[in-house]
Amino acid sequence: MATIKAPNGDYNGSIGDVVFTDGVAETDNKAVIAYCRGAGYEVDGATDNPAALPRWEGDSSKTHEQVGTPLRDAAVDPKPGDFLPPVNAGQADPHSPDVVSPEIHASPGPTPIVPGPVSDDPEVQGERETEGARLALLEQLPAQEVTDQLADNGKQVEPPAGNASADEWRAYAVEHRGATEDEVAGMKRDDLREKYGN
Template sequence: MVKIIAPNREYNGTVGDVQFKDGVADTDNPAVLAYCRSAGYEVGGETATTLEEPAPADPREVGNGLIGTPLRDAAVDPKPEDFLAPVNAGQANPHGAEVVSPEIHAALGPTPLVPGLVGDPAMQQDRESEAARLALVDQLPAAAVVDELADGNAQEQPAGNASQEAWADWVLATHPELDPESVRAMKRDDLRTEYGKTE
């Protein structure tokens, strides 16, 4: 039996199935022994030392150290390596109507879907930035933007065994009036049957 002494020397109650009298009890119950050790009771002549909680940091003592990468607004401080940086970035008021973001290919929003296959990142960036400029800065309607970008950029129909994604891209580029979600949900053979050109 292991002797347990409660922090309150006048305790006359129970812990689990162990009865205390004047703060003292004896037991071999491992669950009661473990509880008593963790609760600050003296168990077998030893009292577990409790770890002191560290004091919270005082914000007055914390310096202005940089953690991670500093944020940079590409509309204010554009870099040549920025992909799809805002149109007119660094040239016009970054909070004005002439600095607009082209977003990403086929993003739903005020700009039309940019016709053409996505493959060459530099060409994609130029075309989508131009689409954003025409639609958001020059305020051209979506159909006019698509016509403007389609000139000289007619693309060939994908091969019959091309991926569903290639067919969806081609259908959306050649039929900008269609709902992108609906087109992307269609199967490749359905896209080919409904929109493909037969020789």
């Protein structure tokens, strides 16, 4: 059991689960002991002097280098490549109820789970999740009605036969897989089947 004395002898409070009375506490909690040593508390009669700890002697002439992606609020500053951006992002006040986040598939929250298989194509899945959020949170439709609409009224739509025409595959991709007319306009049947047939 270690005895810890706070720099302020009148301290009555706690660090983690360790309670100080008049600046003194006893504990065997190793995390609190380590914290207190590093923060200049006296632990079992010894105090680490923070001023004596090694200091970084780096080159201060170097400029800041960004590592990774800077934080950005997609509700305020949406970008075309954002995955599952908030509905109405950049179009309405980001703090209003008109801007809502679809969240990720099956996350617990106010929106119902989008029915059917999760698409391999993040853009297609993102569009389905966003539509679910729009219907549930903005249109205020009941969960069952939202899931019915997203599942084509509860019916699982099978892709066309493998030897169906390219036009049939294009229609299926647009109506049931979230593709646009422009995306599928020049695609051949085998390419359509590979991309949208799963």
